[in-house]
Amino acid sequence: MTAATRSLSNNLSTFLYQRPRFVLILLLLPPLLWLGIIYLGSLFTLLAQSFFSIDDFTAQVVYQPTLDTYARLFTATNLSIIFRTVMMAAVVTIISGIIAFPLAYYVARFASGRMKAFFYIAVMLPLWSNYLVRVYSWKLILAKEGAIHWAVNALGLGPVLDWILTLPVVEGSSLSTSYIGTTLTFVYIWLPFMVLPVQAALERVPRSLIEASSDLGAKPNETFRKVIFPLAIPGIAAGSIFTFSLTLGDYIIPQLIGSSRPFIGQAVYQFQGTAGDIPMAAAFAMVPIVIMAVYLTLAKRLGAFDAL
Amino acid sequence: MGRISNDPPQFYINVTDLIMNSTTAAVSFNQVSRHFGAVKAVDAVSFDIKDGEFFAMLGPSGSGKTTCLRLIAGFEQPTEGHVLVHGADMNGVPPYDRDVNTVFQDYALFPHMSVLDNVAYGLMIRKVPAAERRRQAEEMLDMVALGGFGGRKPSQLSGGQRQRVALARALVNHPKVLLLDEPLGALDLKLREQMQVELKAIQRRVGITFVYVTHDQGEALSMSDRVAVFNQGKIEQLASPTELYENPATSFVAGFVGISNLLEGAAAKAVTGTEGACSIRPEKIHLDSAGSSVPANAMGVAGRVSAILYLGANTRYDVALPGGGELTVAVQNRDAHIEPKEGEDVQLWWEARHLMRFAR
Numbered sequence A: 001m002t003a004a005t006r007s008l009s010n011n012l013s014t015f016l017y018q019r020p021r022f023v024l025i026l027l028l029l030p031p032l033l034w035l036g037i038i039y040l041g042s043l044f045t046l047l048a049q050s051f052f053s054i055d056d057f058t059a060q061v062v063y064q065p066t067l068d069t070y071a072r073l074f075t076a077t078n079l080s081i082i083f084r085t086v087m088m089a090a091v092v093t094i095i096s097g098i099i100a101f102p103l104a105y106y107v108a109r110f111a112s113g114r115m116k117a118f119f120y121i122a123v124m125l126p127l128w129s130n131y132l133v134r135v136y137s138w139k140l141i142l143a144k145e146g147a148i149h150w151a152v153n154a155l156g157l158g159p160v161l162d163w164i165l166t167l168p169v170v171e172g173s174s175l176s177t178s179y180i181g182t183t184l185t186f187v188y189i190w191l192p193f194m195v196l197p198v199q200a201a202l203e204r205v206p207r208s209l210i211e212a213s214s215d216l217g218a219k220p221n222e223t224f225r226k227v228i229f230p231l232a233i234p235g236i237a238a239g240s241i242f243t244f245s246l247t248l249g250d251y252i253i254p255q256l257i258g259s260s261r262p263f264i265g266q267a268v269y270q271f272q273g274t275a276g277d278i279p280m281a282a283a284f285a286m287v288p289i290v291i292m293a294v295y296l297t298l299a300k301r302l303g304a305f306d307a308l
Numbered sequence B: 001m002g003r004i005s006n007d008p009p010q011f012y013i014n015v016t017d018l019i020m021n022s023t024t025a026a027v028s029f030n031q032v033s034r035h036f037g038a039v040k041a042v043d044a045v046s047f048d049i050k051d052g053e054f055f056a057m058l059g060p061s062g063s064g065k066t067t068c069l070r071l072i073a074g075f076e077q078p079t080e081g082h083v084l085v086h087g088a089d090m091n092g093v094p095p096y097d098r099d100v101n102t103v104f105q106d107y108a109l110f111p112h113m114s115v116l117d118n119v120a121y122g123l124m125i126r127k128v129p130a131a132e133r134r135r136q137a138e139e140m141l142d143m144v145a146l147g148g149f150g151g152r153k154p155s156q157l158s159g160g161q162r163q164r165v166a167l168a169r170a171l172v173n174h175p176k177v178l179l180l181d182e183p184l185g186a187l188d189l190k191l192r193e194q195m196q197v198e199l200k201a202i203q204r205r206v207g208i209t210f211v212y213v214t215h216d217q218g219e220a221l222s223m224s225d226r227v228a229v230f231n232q233g234k235i236e237q238l239a240s241p242t243e244l245y246e247n248p249a250t251s252f253v254a255g256f257v258g259i260s261n262l263l264e265g266a267a268a269k270a271v272t273g274t275e276g277a278c279s280i281r282p283e284k285i286h287l288d289s290a291g292s293s294v295p296a297n298a299m300g301v302a303g304r305v306s307a308i309l310y311l312g313a314n315t316r317y318d319v320a321l322p323g324g325g326e327l328t329v330a331v332q333n334r335d336a337h338i339e340p341k342e343g344e345d346v347q348l349w350w351e352a353r354h355l356m357r358f359a360r
Helices: A002-015 A019-047 A068-073 A078-107 A113-128 A131-142 A147-154 A159-164 A179-203 A207-215 A222-247 A264-274 A278-301 B010-022 B065-073 B115-119 B120-125 B131-142 B159-171 B188-204 B219-224 B241-246 B249-255 B264-270
Strands: B025-036 B039-050 B054-056 B081-086 B102-105 B179-181 B209-214 B226-231 B234-239 B286-289 B298-310 B315-320 B326-332 B345-351
Touching: A002 A019, A019 A278, A068 A278, A068 B081, A078 A113, A078 A179, A078 A264, A078 B249, A113 A159, A113 A179, A113 A278, A131 A179, A131 B065, A147 B234, A159 B264, A179 A207, A207 A222, A207 B102, A222 A264, A222 A278, A222 B120, A278 B226, B010 B065, B010 B315, B025 B065, B025 B209, B039 B065, B039 B081, B054 B065, B054 B219, B065 B102, B065 B179, B065 B209, B065 B226, B115 B120, B115 B131, B115 B159, B120 B131, B120 B159, B120 B326, B131 B159, B159 B188, B188 B219, B226 B241, B226 B249, B234 B241, B234 B249, B234 B286, B298 B326, B315 B345
Parallel strands: B054 B209, B054 B226, B102 B179, B179 B209
Antiparallel strands: B025 B039, B025 B081, B226 B234, B286 B345, B298 B315, B298 B345, B315 B326
């Protein structure tokens, strides 16, 4: 390096060192542009579409602000789609939480290094394989000729399963055409998103807090209810945000597995792709956003993030 | 127990001893061991803690003092032996069934609860009615000078305040024994000294047995009625602070409590005439100019100043001895005294009774 270039790079270093704010702006500008224009900008453009309407005859979008599209959104059919999706998201979230918590608890509190590594791989592994392949595998597993029906019949419990499948709401000719199948597949696909935040939250609870609770007279079940569980709630809340919002938006699983009654994601897909009704698709896309906003507000109100 | 000169009559002492040893020991360790694999964290230790005393367990990290505390709290079970609390065998008794409470090193305050709920936690577990436990918790917060802080979260308090909340949370349950695990370790020096005075005052007021674990010899000496010095899973010496400082039983105690000034082997022989380890406290040594005479009934040695450390109230001189080894001398800066420079020869002397000899 010649003396001239060396002093140039020195000067540049000095220039930047003396202007930390300039360096900060330089570093933040690209991600902020990405977030602002490509991420939020396109989202708001889409949502703005929901305040326009479509001309029934020409099928062209009329660029005049109106609430007509929202009026059309709240019909009985659409409301039942929204209700169905929200119920599914809630059930999937609750079941994921119930399955994830003991697993996360064991790993956070008792598993040693090697066991922990195995756990991480076991939880993450499904995420590395193709989503569609996994959903189709479940379709086969849940089919009338599939593994579950076969195992249940082999145990002589076939009639019980058949009876369950005739129950209201569940109703389907096999697991793969019932809500049970949809729920199972959703839980399988989103479970890692619940396990990891819960495990992280439990891992952050210092052992001394548990000892302190015990020292102050609390039996293990009381310590769990008063100390461990409340401190795990932010993790459960974070996990539930994943499982809930991912279920709200998914359109492939309910299409492949279940009763073929539409969910929000399918409705958006149909209005946008098949019908070309972009304002209606945009209005439908607003629904999960509003539901998540309400969900987060309620969670905050209930103190889910107090221990953060 | 009565090795001082003005002993009461003999029969009286026996009765006191009997009471002390049998019925009023707050905690008794009876040949207690706690092994972790091959590591003997606590190795066949026996001692009694008297009811109402401020008892310190002092030692370097890994010496077994914290394990002993956890054995009393119930977080550990002894591998061998028995721990008794007020005469009751604690083997197999879980922490929540023991009448002892702990102040943790990291305070272990519940972050999701208010200060008041933290203090009232033990009362809530014991199903004390809400109004009553609120009253008691507020009273206890007043005692630790945190009245009016009940509504805050622990994260909104300073280190010293959290420490006092942890103390209030333990004391509100009126435990038979209060265990303190290096409670002042995380505080800065000024606050630590202030808390030492407060802790001592609180202990006197509530009259509860305090068992205090620390690696800070200053803390142990300033607060405790008696101190147990731990080393490698065993107790080296159990005595009052004065006894510990003036008459350390082993060279380890002499080194750990105060500045060691330990002389061994040839260095010891050059000064005392025998090879056994010996030590003299720095403030007991007089510093004179080279060649001055040593008073009768005193021991002396000549040396050369190798380092000088001016500390304000006193000055420390490290003096190298011709027979090997080094002695530290602390000179009070009260009146004029000789001020030798580095490399100058000096004469040291001390009263013979201040020489401490050790078998090991």
